[in-house]
Every structure is written in structure tokens, then in C-alpha cells.
Amino acid sequence: MIPAPYHLYLGHSADPLGIKTSRGVAMFRPADCVGEFRHDDCPQTLGLPRLGMAEAVAAGAKTLILGIAGAGGKLGADLVDDAAAALEAGLNVASGLHQRLRDEPRLAALAEARGLQLFDVREPPAGLSVGKGYARAGNRLLTVGTDCSVGKMVATLALTRGLQARGVAADFRATGQTGILIAGEGVAVDAVVADFISGAIEQLAPARDDDGWDMIEGQGSLFHPSFAGVSLGLLHGAQPRALIMCHEPGRPHMRGIPGRALPGLAECLEANLAAARLTSPDVEAVGVCLNTSGMDADAARRLFAATEDELGLPCTDPIAFGVDPILDKLCPAPFARSTTASR
Amino acid sequence: MIPAPYHLYLGHSADPLGIKTSRGVAMFRPADCVGEFRHDDCPQTLGLPRLGMAEAVAAGAKTLILGIAGAGGKLGADLVDDAAAALEAGLNVASGLHQRLRDEPRLAALAEARGLQLFDVREPPAGLSVGKGYARAGNRLLTVGTDCSVGKMVATLALTRGLQARGVAADFRATGQTGILIAGEGVAVDAVVADFISGAIEQLAPARDDDGWDMIEGQGSLFHPSFAGVSLGLLHGAQPRALIMCHEPGRPHMRGIPGRALPGLAECLEANLAAARLTSPDVEAVGVCLNTSGMDADAARRLFAATEDELGLPCTDPIAFGVDPILDKLCPAPFARSTTASR
CATH class of the missing domain: 3.40.50.720 (NAD(P)-binding Rossmann-like Domain)
Known part of the structure; x- marks a missing residue:
């Protein structure tokens, strides 16, 4: 360590x-x-x-x-x-x-x-295998995003701690350098050989047979032309039961790509759900996390309400407003019990 | 060499x-x-x-x-x-x-x-950069597939030679070990660090200002849970003007994944076109290549006709029946002239 x-x-x-x-x-x-x-x-x-x-x-x-x-x-x-x-x-x-x-x-x-x-810390583990996509037991949540650096790691950590505070077993699964430095373990998925993207995540978050959750940190965006391959392999390897969409309102362009607009939240969410169904046919979106650090609190609350109306999902800023609205949906019902039996 | x-x-x-x-x-x-x-x-x-x-x-x-x-x-x-x-x-x-x-x-x-x-030959080139997805000049064709090992390389090589035989400049861009051994150069995209998938292809098939074609060998499938990340990054990096869908009729399951069915051709083609539009908004499908080595010639011809009816695209087996039906669509009109000016 x-x-x-x-x-x-x-x-x-x-x-x-x-x-x-x-x-x-x-x-x-x-x-x-x-x-x-x-x-x-x-x-x-x-x-x-x-x-x-x-x-x-x-x-x-x-x-x-x-x-x-x-x-x-x-x-x-x-x-x-x-x-x-x-x-x-x-x-x-x-x-x-x-x-x-x-x-x-x-x-x-x-x-x-x-x-x-x-x-x-970006050095990948030795002996990775290709992913297979076979259905495996356990609750897994993955954060996805409209762009890089929109708060996926922060949301994942906040949700992990929130579940733990409610007495639900939850383990943060780090996929980037910051997460690994915080958690002390994990795999930098953007640094593995391309053939092993989904396999690395299958290894990072293997089958679990309790009612707890593997909380997997997402990377990049399906809409980022630099990194979408990483995001897609991560999504397939994660085989998530639940997706959280992360976004930073007001960002002028995709990270590192001046002139390229961010996708809309609904479009981005639907693309992620469609892709996730390849390995997790029953995947559901369970919430939206916004980084509203550039907004005042009233404007943020109005945006949460508008987003909830548009997408039908609880919306919050995990740092400024906490994650209770999402945890209320995620746990206890319908996810916390009996999930492994139904898979 | x-x-x-x-x-x-x-x-x-x-x-x-x-x-x-x-x-x-x-x-x-x-x-x-x-x-x-x-x-x-x-x-x-x-x-x-x-x-x-x-x-x-x-x-x-x-x-x-x-x-x-x-x-x-x-x-x-x-x-x-x-x-x-x-x-x-x-x-x-x-x-x-x-x-x-x-x-x-x-x-x-x-x-x-x-x-x-x-x-x-799978050793990636040193000094790769991340892809950016900025629009670049030139005609690029990419083969995509329902699965791994359905004939993408063979189709790409056959189409390259067919264009050359018609007097059109065309360069095969190898992305896998076999293609590299045949062409003497290329990049094994599944072996690059995951962050550089699209960037490696942008480097392999840079802007070209003639009327010729870069013919890019595809890898994997957006529907393969082991390799879809590679396929998506390749698609974004290729920024293709034209897609060819490749398929092997009768394959019982996705390569290496017993029990997993192949996607339908129309579903697979639509998913590839939708993903390709991120970096190539005007991308078009221009043909379907089937590996019919397991069928008799009459059955193959009936399948070509049925596929053409279903998808509205020329369909052939590039080895057994040649690529003229696709070349007739690809060249001379509407693609062979004036394409760089219109981008």
C-alpha cells in the first residue's frame, strides 16, 4: 500500500x-x-x-x-x-x-x-482475461456520464457511503487513478489492453451472493470520441442492475474537444441503457447526479426538479445536497432484497 | 520487415x-x-x-x-x-x-x-495519442460485423483490390494480426492501451486529400461482450464515410460465448450507423458481405437476394461471388468524385 x-x-x-x-x-x-x-x-x-x-x-x-x-x-x-x-x-x-x-x-x-x-497506480493487474458477459449474481450499480470529469467517482463514493450509513453492504469499485488512490485498490480501466476492458471489470466486480452492492465507478462517456470504447467495455463488463447518470450543467463542450457539444441527458441515458442491455437485460436507471458547484442553491433545486420531471428519476448533487433522494429509490425497495434470487 | x-x-x-x-x-x-x-x-x-x-x-x-x-x-x-x-x-x-x-x-x-x-506484430506503435474526432478529409470505408471472425478482413482486402482494379486509389489499413502480416504494416487495435483505441485509428488512417479510399479492417462487434469497446473506439476513430456489414449465416452463437445469439443484420447495422454518426454524421451503409462457405451456391444467391430486399443494400460473398455489386454502388457514383469537397 x-x-x-x-x-x-x-x-x-x-x-x-x-x-x-x-x-x-x-x-x-x-x-x-x-x-x-x-x-x-x-x-x-x-x-x-x-x-x-x-x-x-x-x-x-x-x-x-x-x-x-x-x-x-x-x-x-x-x-x-x-x-x-x-x-x-x-x-x-x-x-x-x-x-x-x-x-x-x-x-x-x-x-x-x-x-x-x-x-x-494505473499499472493493470497481470493475467487479465477477456470478458464473457455471462449473467452473474449480485447487485451492481454503475455511474455513467455525458462527459469525462462530470463527477462519476464522487457520485459513486457518496452513494457507497450513503448505503453503508443505511446498513446496506456496499463496496466501491475504483476504475480510475483517483478512485484507486482513495480506495487503495481497483483497476485503471483506461490503461488495460483494449481486448480486456470488459474482462477487467468482470474481475473487479465478480459475482456476489449477498444483498449488498458493488458500486462501480464509471469512466468517460459513450459520446466522447476519445474514450467511448472504454466506456462501452466498462458498461458491458459491469453488467449493472442500476445506472446513475452524471452530468455537469453548463459545460461548454466535451472535455478536451472544443466545439463538440455534450449530448442531452435523455439521449445519453437511453444510449447507455440500450448498450447495457447486451449483458444486463433488466438494467434500470435509478437517478441523476449533477455537479452544481457553479450554480447557486435555488437554481440547482430548480434544475433538479426539471430533470426529475423530464426523466422521471430522482436528481441531486451528491456533494452539496446529499444522495438521499437516490438512496430512497435504490433501497430498501425494490432493490435491496431478493435481487439475486430474481436474476 | x-x-x-x-x-x-x-x-x-x-x-x-x-x-x-x-x-x-x-x-x-x-x-x-x-x-x-x-x-x-x-x-x-x-x-x-x-x-x-x-x-x-x-x-x-x-x-x-x-x-x-x-x-x-x-x-x-x-x-x-x-x-x-x-x-x-x-x-x-x-x-x-x-x-x-x-x-x-x-x-x-x-x-x-x-x-x-x-x-x-501485435506490439502497438509507440507514442499513440487519444483520438479527437475532429472531421478530417478523405474517403474511408470500414467493415463492421455481427461477430468476430465473420470475414471483415477478407471483405476489406477484396474490396481494396476491386477498387484498385477499377483504377481507384485504395489502401488497406490493417487493424489485426492477420491483416498486418498480409499488408506488412498496420496496428493491432485490440492490443493498444484502452485510452488510445480511437486515437490509434485516427493515426492509422489520417486525412487524405485525393479521391482514393482508406479501406479499414474492422474488429469484433458492437454486440460482442468481450470486444465491443474495441469495435466502438475503432468505429469512432475510423470516421467512416461508408460501412460494410459482414456476417456468417448459420453461426450458432457469438464467437467464444456459447448460448449468446448473434444480432440480426438490420439491428446490427442500425446500431453501427448510430454510433458512427458521433464522428461521421453523413455515414452510409454501402453493402453486406456474407461468408457463405458453408452453403451451396443457389442457397447463397437466394440469401443475397433476401438480404438486399431486407436492407436495400447490395449483398455478396466477396470470395465466392466477388465484390462487383458493392463496387458498383461505391464507385463511380456517388462516392468516387467530389467527396472531400463536400465534407
Whole structure:
């Protein structure tokens, strides 16, 4: 496991979405985060003390989390320099980028010389198999979205904790670097060999014979031209009984693709349900999670009501308004009991 | 490049689909194939002389093609033994399996000791980027299918040669191991990291500004629970102007998934067109290719006619009946001229 406490890296990131991994760790593992590292040109903050590498070590940090996410996951020269500085100060380094820390000779040599560890959390597990789509027992929920970075992980974690608070067994199944850093396990599905996308998820969320839930973090969007293949394989591998649609109102274009509009919620939901039926014929949508952090509370409530009217599903912002409206639908009735027997 | 002539490996394969790579090389590179290697329990033949490794060397072979394809692409102990025997006899070895020859220490050591080469054609190119889906110039055709191994590569090659015979520039773009072994280049899309599926195809078939065609080999099926993610990313990356639907009549179940029925042609075609519109809004279906090798000619002709009536598209078996009915639709009108200007 990755030694805590953590020092969270923001680097030069000007884009709030670009630091979502560091933000996620700060949000869901607050007791394990001692500080944030950012350069003078970085306008972002997580509200943690701004510390240099040596200061973070003095404050007790054990690992620098390279929690920034660019499309393609490249490890730039800046990032290598900063990771080297962390190692020189005595910190382990963990990364969720595609490009591996251990493939950088300078970092590998520094880590070895100082007895420190490099963690590449996107490294897929060995021995994956292709998915088969055979019906398997258990309740599984998957978050899907209109786009990347619309709050699927946050919604999944909030729903998991909400179910647990109601006494229902629920396990978060991480599929991306942030989720893996929060949960301590999982598989970065966008980093597996393409043939094994659905198989990796079948392995991550195998059959379960209790009344509990596997809560699977979605990735990308069926409507994102970069990542739809990942989203579809994840959907088929998850074999979800329940889908949650996630969306960020007001986003001007698909993440990373200026000029490309987001799909409508109803269109996106129907496409996901249609695709999901290949391996889960009885799949149902059970709620909508909106990231309304850019709106005032009254506007958000009006949007929830309008969305509920349009789609016939409970709608909420899992962070600002909680997940009770969705949990009320998901549990106790009709899902919480007798589900495995009916499959 | 992989030194020819080739010795084609069939091994112990009892399944005709399991030797499709060896069969494809024999069919499309006949002048470069000197023999086939099969064990006593192998009921398959390609009609080539059955030769041991040393006999193949004596007949002029330079490379053993491990042309068998199992789901997941594992390199079993039998296969390693036979590859080692080939190296000991003086043959290079080429493989399209996921698992790499060079990762087998015994094979790597033998190749080095004897000055021979190991070719892993499924190794993805370095430096792939994520796809973007931006509109790009050029005519691109993609073959899609109801299932894996229904003749997409064969149809693509036959249509490519047919266009060339009519004086239209056409380039086959290989996306699987067999196609790569036949074409000498390409990218094994099921072997790339999942994030880069569509990006790999954008790189394989970039913008072209002539009136010619990039003829892109499809993979898998949107209806195959193992591989649909690959198929969808390929479809988005290909940004096809024209789709060809491929199917094998009478197949009892989806490849590798006993009990799972194939989709209907109309349903499958509509799903592919709907998904393709994300990056190619004007995509059209232009024909249906059936593998009728299990039928007599009259039954095949009746099926072509019934399929044409149902779908309103020319239908043929590209091997047994040629591709003229589809080429007549594809070229000259309305596709052959003025297409780049209209995009």
C-alpha cells in the first residue's frame, strides 16, 4: 500500500479539472493529507498548507501524490523534475499517469539510491482475461456520464457511503487513478489492453451472493470520441442492475474537444441503457447526479426538479445536497432484497 | 520487415476459426508460403505441404508464422515448444498473439544465440495519442460485423483490390494480426492501451486529400461482450464515410460465448450507423458481405437476394461471388468524385 500521509501535487495546473485526482484524495482522505505542492503560476488550491517538498517531509508526509490528469497521461519534464525533487527530499512518489514513473531512468535511479518507492497506480493487474458477459449474481450499480470529469467517482463514493450509513453492504469499485488512490485498490480501466476492458471489470466486480452492492465507478462517456470504447467495455463488463447518470450543467463542450457539444441527458441515458442491455437485460436507471458547484442553491433545486420531471428519476448533487433522494429509490425497495434470487 | 517465405503454423487447432491468421496469409500471400506445420491431432489443412521445421528450412522458409488466434492471445506451453523447435531449425518466428515472444526467456535466448528474429506484430506503435474526432478529409470505408471472425478482413482486402482494379486509389489499413502480416504494416487495435483505441485509428488512417479510399479492417462487434469497446473506439476513430456489414449465416452463437445469439443484420447495422454518426454524421451503409462457405451456391444467391430486399443494400460473398455489386454502388457514383469537397 501507498504510505500515508500524502503531499498533494498541483504543479502548474490552471485547469480545475486537471487537478481532480489531488482534489479527490483531499476530499475523501482528508485526514491523510498534510499539504499541497504548487508552483507560483498555479491559481488552484485545495485549501491545504502550501508546502515545499522538504517542508512536507517535516510535516510528516510520506508520499507525493502526482494527482494531476491530462488527456493521454503524459509525464512532462516539469513533472519529472518535481518528482525528482520529492525523492531527493525523502518522499515516495505515486502517480496515476499513463506514462510510468519507473520508466523514467532518473526517477528509478533516485528511488533506488534513497530506498524510496514509486507507485504507478494505473499499472493493470497481470493475467487479465477477456470478458464473457455471462449473467452473474449480485447487485451492481454503475455511474455513467455525458462527459469525462462530470463527477462519476464522487457520485459513486457518496452513494457507497450513503448505503453503508443505511446498513446496506456496499463496496466501491475504483476504475480510475483517483478512485484507486482513495480506495487503495481497483483497476485503471483506461490503461488495460483494449481486448480486456470488459474482462477487467468482470474481475473487479465478480459475482456476489449477498444483498449488498458493488458500486462501480464509471469512466468517460459513450459520446466522447476519445474514450467511448472504454466506456462501452466498462458498461458491458459491469453488467449493472442500476445506472446513475452524471452530468455537469453548463459545460461548454466535451472535455478536451472544443466545439463538440455534450449530448442531452435523455439521449445519453437511453444510449447507455440500450448498450447495457447486451449483458444486463433488466438494467434500470435509478437517478441523476449533477455537479452544481457553479450554480447557486435555488437554481440547482430548480434544475433538479426539471430533470426529475423530464426523466422521471430522482436528481441531486451528491456533494452539496446529499444522495438521499437516490438512496430512497435504490433501497430498501425494490432493490435491496431478493435481487439475486430474481436474476 | 518479416523475411519471407513463410512456414504457416496450425499446431493442434481443431477449430477452423482458430487458424484464421495462417489461412489469411495463405490466401492473400500464396506465393510466399512454402508449407504448413501441424501436429497429428490437427484436422485442419491449408492445402500446403505438411512440413516439419527442418523440412521447411530445406524448402526455403525463413519465418514460422504462429498464425493461430485464441481469445486472449495466450502463448501456451505447446506453442513455446514449437516456436523453440522452429528457432533451433533456423527459422525466425512471427506471432500475432497478445503475449509476446520476446517475453519468453527461452525463445529470446534461442533467438539471440542463433542470430534469428522474433516478431510480435501485435506490439502497438509507440507514442499513440487519444483520438479527437475532429472531421478530417478523405474517403474511408470500414467493415463492421455481427461477430468476430465473420470475414471483415477478407471483405476489406477484396474490396481494396476491386477498387484498385477499377483504377481507384485504395489502401488497406490493417487493424489485426492477420491483416498486418498480409499488408506488412498496420496496428493491432485490440492490443493498444484502452485510452488510445480511437486515437490509434485516427493515426492509422489520417486525412487524405485525393479521391482514393482508406479501406479499414474492422474488429469484433458492437454486440460482442468481450470486444465491443474495441469495435466502438475503432468505429469512432475510423470516421467512416461508408460501412460494410459482414456476417456468417448459420453461426450458432457469438464467437467464444456459447448460448449468446448473434444480432440480426438490420439491428446490427442500425446500431453501427448510430454510433458512427458521433464522428461521421453523413455515414452510409454501402453493402453486406456474407461468408457463405458453408452453403451451396443457389442457397447463397437466394440469401443475397433476401438480404438486399431486407436492407436495400447490395449483398455478396466477396470470395465466392466477388465484390462487383458493392463496387458498383461505391464507385463511380456517388462516392468516387467530389467527396472531400463536400465534407
